[in-house]
Amino acid sequence: MSAVKQGRELAPQLPIARVLPVLGLAHLDRPFDYQVQTDQHLDAQPGVRVRVRFSGRLVDGFILERIEASDHPGKLGWLERVISAEPVLTPELAVLARAVADRYAGTMTDVLRLAIPARHARTEQVVGPPPGTPKPPTVDLDAWAVYQHSDSFLAAIAEGKAARAAWQVLPGEDWPARLAELACHTVVNGRSAIVVVPDQRDLVRLEAACEPLLGDRVVSLSAGLGPSARYRRWLRALRGQASVVIGTRSAAFAPVPDLGLIVVWDDGDDSLCEPRAPYPHTREVAVMRSHSETCALVLAGAARTAQTQALVNAGWAHDLTGARATVRKRTPRVQALSDEDNRITRDPLARSARIPAVAFDAARAAIAADAPVLFSVPRRGYLPSLACERCRAQVRCRRCHGPMQADGPGAAGGAHAGSVGSLSCRWCGHPEANFRCAECGFTKVRALTTGARRTAEELGRAFPGVPVLTSGGDKIVDAVEGGARVVVSTPGAEPVADGGYGAVILLDTWAQLDRPELRAGEEAVRRWLSAGLLVRPHGDGGALVIVADAGLAPVQAVIRWDPVGFAEQELSQRTELAFPPAVTMASIDGEGPAILAFAETVELPAGGELLGPVELPPGVRLPSGLNRDEVSDPQRILLRCSRAQGRELAAALHAAQVARNAQHESAPIRVQMDPPTIG
Incomplete structure (x- = not known):
């Protein structure tokens, strides 16, 4: 030594x-x-x-x-x-x-x-020491009066109680302003608050609402900040220089002193599910923090997830909703019709744009009233999915077998069929200059779906002289001015319109409803209601048109504007079928031999089930360390147990990973509790 x-x-x-x-x-x-x-x-x-x-x-x-x-x-x-x-x-x-x-x-x-x-x-x-005592902020909470039991909830926050609410936002609500008021109310009563939103666009709106009320008491955290700026703001929260932290996913862990309120906006958004191990969901982090630090919790949004409804049904959280009369007064006029409906428009311009007569009339009425119109299209790009014109086989990449797309008007001759110029793969980007169908040898394609750019092109012809803009992909527009204009957007990229939209038309809804996922209906309702928040009330001429079968449960939920009822129905069905959140599930992803060997070491709780292996669901990333080119058949095993045994299952999986690490097993696998995509 x-x-x-x-x-x-x-x-x-x-x-x-x-x-x-x-x-x-x-x-x-x-x-x-x-x-x-x-x-x-x-x-x-x-x-x-x-x-x-x-x-x-x-x-x-x-x-x-x-x-x-x-x-x-x-x-x-x-x-x-x-x-x-x-x-x-x-x-x-x-x-x-x-x-x-x-x-x-x-x-x-x-x-x-x-x-x-x-x-x-x-x-x-x-970052210096905490400043002197600032002047207390003031806040007007009158806008909360339209929500039932809001007075008792606000009083509970003021008294420092651990009140928990599932807040169902009314149509047309300025939700960033309401969340800013909640945070300010918490600060006025001597405690700190955290508000988490899914993405940067929501954070910008929330920041603009908070700053007039809270000034330098509020600090925002997001992944888009540089390392130095993010650490500086994080230290301000740690040192008590900021009473309110707003931010994206990781802000749920912000080290604010004396936490009195934590809010999660739109907990159904996939952005709130952490893509890095151990893959926690922000909603669950907030629930655990509310319990451990005895603080109030608000799970808020236009729609409601089955997970939040499970908390309400258990009595752990309570509804914060508007009366039905208020909901009816503030909703737009909602209509639903199939794109194969016999009311399809006779106008040739509207027919080329794939818009039924009722939807086309609603758009024309809004433009005539000098109001903007939003068309929501679930696919970005031009023609994002193609099939052979002769045999209808989907066009696939010769390199990675991913779906091929047409990138512009020169790539395919029409919205439904045409000769091909240049195509590219949506997965690997590989171009295909000379397409020939692998099944029948034909050289022409037809569109299976139409993207936002192609839709904007068609609407430009249907509404001559009206400005048309698109929002989606790498070109997202945050806000648009009032006045007659057409906006074509992908779901989640809708700009906020000054004064609200006169009409919102939801096209190609089958692309959202037909996804082979447990949450497909829930996600569709969330997307549609979020778009509906941007529409003027029906008393001001606002209209929401859904091009879908009105008999479907998700469509009915929007027509009635009843996200709570839909969440209750969804939870009831999942309980009957033993799906989350009625049960606890975990996934093990990777190559077949590796995940089978691991699953054999997991000691399941009594009554637990092992399901699979099956193919990895579409759209799910491979576990870190695996290359798609090297793995021909990535697989998944699901483990299922009762909700009460969730902690036992997590402990069993941890113990199995301990044994695996001790034996120096190196084959990459991913172990995930409550995977967001089950298939």
Whole structure:
């Protein structure tokens, strides 16, 4: 041992630090004890980042606590150094991270990677101490009076109670303003708030609503920020300089002091499902945080997920909805008709644009009233899906077998059939200059679906002289001015119109309803109601036209504007069929032999089931480390147990991963609790 190491002296008090090394391995997901030197005593506090030696190499870690003595029988190593004296891992965040890891059969260090941004030393020095006591903000809550039981809910927040609500937003509601008022109300009563939204567009709207009420008390966090800016804002929340944190997915972990309210907007959006291990959903993180920190919770949106309805049915959360009379007053006039309806328009321009007469008339009436019109098309691009004109076989890429698309008017001769110019693959981008059907040898194609750009081209001819703009893909428009104009958008990319849209027409709805997924109907209702929020009330001439069969349950939910009833029906059906959230499911994805070998080591709870293996559902990413070109048949195994046994299943999966890591199994697999796509 060197003289330097021999000269180390233990800290005078609490000389042992319990450290969680950042290793990411299931069998090492626990704290280890290290000795603290005298010169590290003041800085080596719980929550700070440190460097320790583990198995002969230096690794990062977090101090969880300081203790007087260790129960480890062997010799202890020393803390190599304290990286920063900033206590970034608060006690509340440590409890939450452990709970999330246990809930999702993951490791605590993986959760902390999601929760705590990378350190920037210069940023720590720039962010100053908390300012003096600012002037209390004021907030007007009158707009909440239209929601039943809102007075008791707001009173519960003011009293610091853990009130939990499923807020069903009324049509035409300025939801960013209402969420800003909730956050401000929480701050007025002496506590902090977190509001999480799915994407940057929602965050921009929410930020614009919060700043007039809260000023520099609010800080926004998103993945789009640079590392330094994100860490600076995160430190402001940690140090108590910001009372309200708004942001995307990871903001649910923001280290605000004395949390009084956490809000999740549109929990059905796929963006709120973390794509990195252990794949937590923001809604579940918020639910766990509301429980652990005894704070209020709001799950809000235009629609309602079956998971949120399950919380309401269990009595854990309560409805915050408008009266039916208020709903009827504020909804647009909703009509549904099939695109094969006998009322299809006789106007040749409208016929070329695939618009039934009722929808075309609603669009014309809105434009005549100098109001914008929105056409929602579920596919972006020009002709995103093609088939051989002769044999109807879908056109596939010769390299990766992905679907081929036509990128512009020169690629195919018409909306339904034509000779081919240049096509490209939607998966790998490989161009195809000389198409020939692999089944019959024919060289012409027809469109299976029409994209937003082609629809905009057709509508330009149907509405001559009216400005037409598109929103979707890499060109998303956030807002449009009032006045006569046509907007063609993909779902989720709809611009907000000044004064609301005069009409919204939902086209090609079968593309959303026919998806082979458990949540297809739920997702369609969410998309349609979100578009419906942008329409003027029927008293002001607003119309919502759905080109779909009015007898379908999702369409009926929109006609009645009854997302709660649809969620109850959806939950009832899933309970009968033993689907989530009525049960707990986990997926194991990867190559067949690897996932079968892993599944055999999982000790299922009593009554648990193993389903599969089956093909990996369409659109689901391969596990990290697998290449689509190298895996011809990626597969999935599903594990199912009762909802009450969910924690047991997560523990069993974690134990199986511990055994797998200990045996140095290297074949890539993905283990995921509550996978968003079941098939």
